[in-house]
Amino acid sequence: MRGRDEVRGGGRSTTIVIVVVVLVLLAFAAWYFLIRDDAPDAVSLDAAIEDVQGDSDNADGTALAGSGGSTSAADLTGEWTVDTESGDFDFDSATGSFVGFRIDEELSGIGSTTAVGRTGDVDGSLTVDGDQITTVDMEVNMDSLTTDESRRDGRARDALKTSEYPTATFALTDPITLPADAVDGDAVSIQANGDLTVAGVTQPVIFDVDAQLVNDTMVIVATTDVLLSDFDIAAPSAPIVLSVADEATVEMQLLMVRG
Template sequence: MAGSIRRHWKRWLIAGVAAVAVLCTAGPYVYINYVQDKPPAALSLDDPRGSDSSGSSRGSGQGVEGSWRVGSGSQAGYRVDEVLFGQNVTAVGRTEKVTGELEIEGNRAVSGSFTVDLASVKSDSDQRDGQFRGRVMNTERYPEATFELTEPVDFGSAPAVGEQVSAKATGELTVHGETNSVSFELDAQRTADGFRVNGSIPVTFADYGIEAPDFGGIAVEDEGNIEFLLAFDRA
């Protein structure tokens, strides 16, 4: 009798362990693929916020030369790939707390910069946000990320309202107290009373003294992107 009970107990134990293993594997898969919201699409000029292409607006007849500042409708943040309990996911965090300025002469942006308030960046996870502000970015000590042009950006020509042009930007990106030279493609779109600029800056975390998180079933890739969509108004 005792031997029979032990055999039954072992079978139930093995079955229980197997069930837990299945739940641990299937649970994250089901949640990530069927329950969790998909990450927002990359920022682009297709985003309607901050856009006004109606030719009747007060600034439509003006040129683009002069001083500009980052206005409402602007946003910036990060996009990075994660492995969450064995499942591949994309983490996205954003903020609208972005400031900056730009100086245009002819068809070239001759100087400019923008600054992102990192402490205000939010994703779809409070836990991720706490890690981002704390052990990852230490926003108490390094509250901002800044990009500043070091070479003029030549757009070739001033686009008509609603049209887009592309160019290459080169400058210095400062994150986590470290500064590196970066180059990337950006797109600009003329609006009725200003223009918008969109781009994505690749970031290798080690270049900025940032350790990619790897804890509690969450591992983050060594590289990510800083996305931005800036709406400029006359300064």
């Protein structure tokens, strides 16, 4: 009897060990394929300029191509539109224009991660008059939004109500006076006040903007923090998601050329 009990006990122990190993492997697989935090870097003017310049010998970005000197306000005056031809858009090589979001979440058994969603389907224009940006109008197709994990895509679009409101927009409400450095081709930091419309709700926002003229391209990166609740957006949910922050960062990388 003792021998049988020992065999049964040994069998139960082996089963428990196998179950534990399987659970560990499943947890690792879920982390690796679904929720590991390999989110792309936040937008950066330096990175965007590097992509635009490529192997160009003109690495300082201080002049329009072929101008042979510094620019002037007259050189900037006019309409600039989003360049949809230059660069590529994907999460491995986002070298073109795109708009997206970043948001922190807490996952069961994993901890804190950052979810990122982006789309390269962006269009729009800005107008420069002398030393002022007088208009900015941007339009984004949110229905083409993808995230750093494809299994999140559907939930993210549902949360943003893209089937009902496929388009997000930003419109400048106050003119922006450009620093003198802008017309010299140097990097500048400015703020853009405007109305952001997402999921059918419009809220005033202030974007922190870094920009520089590189050859014939106006390179712009911009970020602003928003609250999902201000736009009546409910955070996506899943069994493994313990919490999602209400605050999210909206980010843009825009390559603008003369219209």
